[in-house]
Amino acid sequence: MALIGIDDTAAVLEELRCRKDKDPDHFHQYEVDAAGHLKMLFWTVADPRFNSHDHTDDVVVIDTVFRTNRYGAAFVPIIGMNHHRRPVLLGSGVLTDQSPDSYVWLLRAFMRSTYQVRPKSVITDGGDAVVHAVETVLPQSNHRICSCHLERGIREHLDGYSAKVGFRSLMFEDNCSPVEFEERWHSFVARHRTTSNQEWLCKMYVKRELWTAAFVGDKFFLGMVTDQSTECFCLSSGLRTSFSEDMTLLALLRRADFRCKYMRTQEAELDNEADKSRVALTTEHECLEKDFARSFTPANFAIVLEEIEALDDFEIIDTLSSSSDGSGDKVYTLDLHGELYNVLQSDGGDDQDDVFKCSCRKMERDGLPCRHILHVLQHEKASSIPKCCKLGWLLRRGDTRHERLGEMEALGRKVFDLASQDAEEFEEIKGFLQDWLQQRNYSARDIADMILSHTVFGGC
Known part of the structure; x- marks a missing residue:
């Protein structure tokens, strides 16, 4: 167990108390031993400009391998x-020992800082202590081992191209069921087990539900299962190069807070x-591409664009409807060289967008629509993208005006289509809109007159 000096402990706790006095939103929690040495610490950085838990904690990554202080504390x-x-x-947390109880304490402190908002998914390095803590504190959250740590294990324990490729196929091939995994695993072990890697392979099998595609491939991880670069980027976060092993605890705390504010x-x-960017449209599917480009941040739109570019690869070979007149729920069967996908379109009801789900489960895994759903939208000549295809917190933050405009356009099209079929309703809607515009124009002129009067006559 690491032992943190009493003076350094006192300096850190005094700093945190001062922050709490200045900002009631600041959160920290700690434990010290009988002699006054710090045992465990967790803190967050309060910033009124940001809501740190505005769904950014839907998927959290916990890295436990740092030793970036003179005490060797984690x-x-x-x-x-x-x-x-x-x-x-x-x-951020500091633990003088990495026992299961310490990680349980850390996760409970984190949950208090989020007002008990449970993350949907957790990614860890797979250490026994942190795995136990996640199972204890967050039993309903999806949990898997980080691909970056698995890759280190592959390089260390597996020799030869065939062994490495075989293990990675078990990690990423999501068309493998749990039963099929058992068969493939025993075959893999029979070919590649050695005296030196036997213990590691046994550990990987025990933890198979935390890393194999058969168990985690269809769970929500924002695409980080297949996009290792994003996952490893989240893990490093500039933290690995920002700290040194001779830092005091106070220096570590301030450096961590600096990195947080920098992010x-x-x-x-x-x-x-x-907000300033305007994406040049590059596909023939202008309606879909324009709506997504206007809604999503550039990083998320780049992923959706790959799906838009591939939506023409498929062909709808069958459509089943829940009602004889073709309304209600529908199931579209799409074909690509004999590989079939089913897209369910559920009727959203009055004033509600339809809900789309696909058998590939990309929306459930990544929070972004798949090419199969986009193909159906294009086939149905959808005038706008349904909300179910736009996970709210992946959208642009400052683009609420465009989002409202899109909703108004979709609602307006429905109203105008119905009103145009009846002369009386047409005149009623037309009159209402004209009155609204006239009243809005008068209001704007009244405000302008008041401002001008105040400016010229000093408010007299």
Whole structure:
């Protein structure tokens, strides 16, 4: 167990108390031993410009391998991903020992800082202590081992191209069922087990539900299962190069807070850039591409664009409807060289968008629509993208006006289509809109007159 000096402990706790006095939203929690040495610490950085838990903690990454201080205590950052697919430091922990109880304490402190808002999914390095803590504190959250840590294990314990490729196929091939995994695993072990890697393979089998595609492939991880670059970027977050092993605890705390504020500044800059950016349309599907480009941040739109570019690869070979007149729920069967996908279109009811789900489950895994759903939308000549295809916190932050405009356009098309079929209703809707515009124009002129009067006559 690491032993943190009493003077350094006192300096850190005094700093945190001062922050709490200045800002009631600041959160920290700690434990010291009988002699006054710090045992466990967790804190967050309060910033009124940002809501750190505005769904950036839907998926959290917990890295437990840092030893970035003179005491050898574990520095444990808890990291989320924002709507630009960039890391956000949600909280920081320091543990003088890495026992299961310490990680349970840390996760419970994190949950208190989020007002008990449970993350949908958790990614860890797979250490026994942190796995136990997640099972204890967050039993309903999806949990898997980080691909970056698995890759280190592959390089260390598996020799030869065939062994490495075989293990990675078990990690990423999501068409493998749990039963099929058992067969493939025993075959893999029979070919590649050695005296030196036997223990590691046994550990990987025990934890199979935390890393194999057969168990985690269809769960919500914002696409980080297949996009290792994003996952590893969230893990590093500039933290690995920002700290040194001779730092005091107070220096570590201040450096972590600096990185946190830097990440938030980057987020604000990317928000500003996204609001100003106008994407050049590159596909023939102008309606879909324009709506997504206007709604999503550039990082998320780039992913959706790949799906838009591939939507023509498929052919609808069958459509089943829940009612004889073709209304209600529908199931579309799409074919690509004999590979079939089913897209369910559920009727949203009055004044509600339809809900789309696909058998590929990309929406459930990544929070972004798949090419199969987009093909059906294009086939149905959809005039707008349904809300179910736009996970709210992946959208542009400052683009609420365009989002409202899109909703009004969709609602207006329905109203105008119905009103145009009846002369009386047409005149009623037309009159209402003319009256509204006239009243709005008068209001704007009244405000302008008041401002002008105040400016010229000094408010007299």
